[in-house]
Amino acid sequence: MSxxxxxxxxxxxxxxxALAANEVTVNxxxxxRLRGVQCNGCGMKVFPVTxxxxxxxxxxxxxxxxxxxxxxxxxxxxxxxPPGWETPYVVGYVDTPEGVRLFGKVKAGGPHALRVDMLxxxxxxxxxxxxxxxxEPGLQ
Amino acid sequence: xxxxxxxxxxxxxxxxxxxKHRDVTVPQLARPAVIEALQEAGVTNKQIESIYSxxxxxxxxxxxRIARETGMSGVTVVNCENACSSSATAFREAWIxxxxxxxxYALVLGVEQLTRLxxxxxxxxxxxxxxxxxxxxPGLYAMRAQRYLHDYGATEKDLAAVAVKARRHGALxxxxxxxxxxxxxxxxxxxxxxxPLTLLQCCPTGDGAAALVICPSDIAPRHNxxxxxxxxxxxxxxxxLTGFRDMTIPEITVRCSGELxxxxxxxxxxxxxxxxxxxxxxxxxxxxxxxGLCGRGEAVKLLHDGATSLGGRIPVNPSGxxxxxxxxxxxxxxxxxxxxxxxxQGRCGVRQVAHAKIGLTHVTGGGTYGFDHGACAxxxxxx
Numbered sequence: 001m002s003x004x005x006x007x008x009x010x011x012x013x014x015x016x017x018a019l020a021a022n023e024v025t026v027n028x029x030x031x032x033r034l035r036g037v038q039c040n041g042c043g044m045k046v047f048p049v050t051x052x053x054x055x056x057x058x059x060x061x062x063x064x065x066x067x068x069x070x071x072x073x074x075x076x077x078x079x080x081x082p083p084g085w086e087t088p089y090v091v092g093y094v095d096t097p098e099g100v101r102l103f104g105k106v107k108a109g110g111p112h113a114l115r116v117d118m119l120x121x122x123x124x125x126x127x128x129x130x131x132x133x134x135x136e137p138g139l140q
Numbered sequence: 141x142x143x144x145x146x147x148x149x150x151x152x153x154x155x156x157x158x159x160k161h162r163d164v165t166v167p168q169l170a171r172p173a174v175i176e177a178l179q180e181a182g183v184t185n186k187q188i189e190s191i192y193s194x195x196x197x198x199x200x201x202x203x204x205r206i207a208r209e210t211g212m213s214g215v216t217v218v219n220c221e222n223a224c225s226s227s228a229t230a231f232r233e234a235w236i237x238x239x240x241x242x243x244x245y246a247l248v249l250g251v252e253q254l255t256r257l258x259x260x261x262x263x264x265x266x267x268x269x270x271x272x273x274x275x276x277x278p279g280l281y282a283m284r285a286q287r288y289l290h291d292y293g294a295t296e297k298d299l300a301a302v303a304v305k306a307r308r309h310g311a312l313x314x315x316x317x318x319x320x321x322x323x324x325x326x327x328x329x330x331x332x333x334x335x336p337l338t339l340l341q342c343c344p345t346g347d348g349a350a351a352l353v354i355c356p357s358d359i360a361p362r363h364n365x366x367x368x369x370x371x372x373x374x375x376x377x378x379x380x381l382t383g384f385r386d387m388t389i390p391e392i393t394v395r396c397s398g399e400l401x402x403x404x405x406x407x408x409x410x411x412x413x414x415x416x417x418x419x420x421x422x423x424x425x426x427x428x429x430x431x432g433l434c435g436r437g438e439a440v441k442l443l444h445d446g447a448t449s450l451g452g453r454i455p456v457n458p459s460g461x462x463x464x465x466x467x468x469x470x471x472x473x474x475x476x477x478x479x480x481x482x483x484x485q486g487r488c489g490v491r492q493v494a495h496a497k498i499g500l501t502h503v504t505g506g507g508t509y510g511f512d513h514g515a516c517a518x519x520x521x522x523x
Contacts, residue, residue: 017272076286089274095383
C-alpha cells in the first residue's frame with residue numbers, strides 16, 4: 001500500500017517521469033494509485049492516461065486504476081546513463097494484475113535482493129503538484 | 141515477391157573501415173564508399189537516377205550533402221530514418237523503385253557519425269515514457285538477457301562467448317572497428333554497463349559509411365558479371381502492446397523473417413551465411429531462435445557447437461558483426477549488405493564462407509516504448 005502522498009519527500013529531477021494529476025487516482029483515505037484507461041470500444045488497456053484509444057481511436061474510455069503491486073518481469077542495474085542520471089540505478093518491467101506492463105525504477109537493498117518474477121509494490125510519491133512512482137520488493 | 145516486379149541485382153559495393161573518424165564531415169565520411177561502389181558497378185555518378193540515404197542522427201538531408209560532394213546534386217534523394225534500420229530501409233525503397241521499373245540505377249547509402257555525440261549511450265527521445273524513467277538501450281537488452289538467463293538456464297559466460305566469437309571474426313576483417321580477439325574472462329571483467337552486460341558485450345561507438353549500386357538483373361551482367369540478386373526484401377514495424385510481452389522472443393524479427401521466408405520460398409535451412417543485429421551479446425542468441433536457425437532455448441548450444449562460427453554450418457556475422465565491426469547506426473544495414481554481397485562473390489579472403497550461395501541480412505531498430513523494436517528489415521541475396 002502506498003503511504004499518503006503528502007507524507008513523502010520530493011524526489012530529485014531524475015527520479016522518474018513526473019505524472020500529472022490525471023494520471024493518478026487519489027482515494028479518500030489519501031492512498032494514491034496509478035491510473036490508466038480502458039477503451040470501452042475494443043477493451044485495450046493503456047497507461048498512462050490517453051484521451052483517444054491508440055488502437056480503435058474511440059474516445060469513449062473509462063478509468064483503469066491500477067493496484068499497488070505487480071510481478072517483476074525483468075530488471076537491470078544501469079551503470080552508464082545520459083548526463084543527469086545518478087548511476088548505478090535499477091530499472092525493471094512490472095506486470096500488474098490489471099494487465100498493464102509498467103516500466104520504472106526499482107529500489108531495493110541491492111540488485112541481488114531482486115529476482116525475476118518476485119512480487120513488488122508500486123510506490124507513489126508526491127513531487128510538488130505532480131507524482132512519481134517506483135517499485136520496491138514486498139508490500140507495505 | 142508479390143506482383144510484377146522485375147529482378148534486381150547489386151552491381152557495386154563500397155564501405156570504409158568503421159571507427160572513430162572525428163575529423164571529417166559526414167559527406168567526407170561517405171565519399172570513399174560511394175566512389176568505390178560506383179567504380180565497382182561500372183557506372184558513372186551521372187548515371188545514378190536516385191539516391192536512397194539512410195542515417196539516423198547525422199543531420200538533415202545527409203543524402204543531398206553527400207550528393208553535393210560526389211557530383212550527383214540535382215538527383216532525386218530520399219533520406220530514410222528508421223533508427224538502426226535506416227540504410228536497410230533505404231535499400232528497400234531503392235529496390236522497390238528499380239523493381240517496379242521507375243528507375244534503372246539507384247545508389248543506396250548508409251552513413252553515421254556517432255562520435256559527434258561524444259560517446260556513451262545513444263540519445264533517446266525525452267518524450268518517451270520509458271526514457272523518462274531511465275531507459276537506455278543497453279538496459280533494454282540487459283533485461284532481455286536477464287530474462288533469457290532465467291528462463292533457459294544460460295549463463296553470463298554464454299553471453300560472453302557471443303562477443304568472443306564476434307571479435308574472432310572481426311579480427312579477420314580489415315573494415316572492422318575492432319580487429320583484435322578477446323577472451324571470456326576479458327569480456328566478463330570489462331566495465332559493467334547494464335547488468336548482466338559488460339562493455340565488451342556492447343557494440344562500440346563509431347563512425348562509418350557503406351554504399352551499394354543496384355539495377356535490374358537483366359542489365360547487371362554488363363556492369364558486373366558477379367552481380368548478386370536481391371531474392372527478397374521485407375520491412376516490418378513494431379506492434380504496440382501495453383500488456384505482457386515475452387522479451388526473449390523478438391516478435392518483430394519472428395514476424396519479419398517469417399513473412400520473408402513465405403514470400404521467397406527460401407527458409408533458414410537454405411541460408412549459407414548471415415549478418416544479424418548483434419548490438420549486444422544477448423541479441424545474437426535471441427536472433428538465432430527468431431530467425432529459425434534453431435529452436436527456442438537452443439541458441440547457446442548452437443553457438444557452442446560452432447555452427448555459427450566461420451567454418452560452421454551457418455556462419456553468423458562473419459564481418460565481426462555490430463560488436464566488432466562496429467555499429468554506426470544508420471550505416472549498419474548497408475554495411476551488412478556489403479559483407480553479404482562480397483561473401484556471395486567469394487571476395488572475403490580469410491573470413492570467406494565456403495560455397496556461399498544464399499545470404500541474409502537482418503537489422504532492427506529500437507528505443508521507443510511499447511514495441512519489441514520499432515523497425516526490422518531483412519533481406520535475402522543470392523548468386
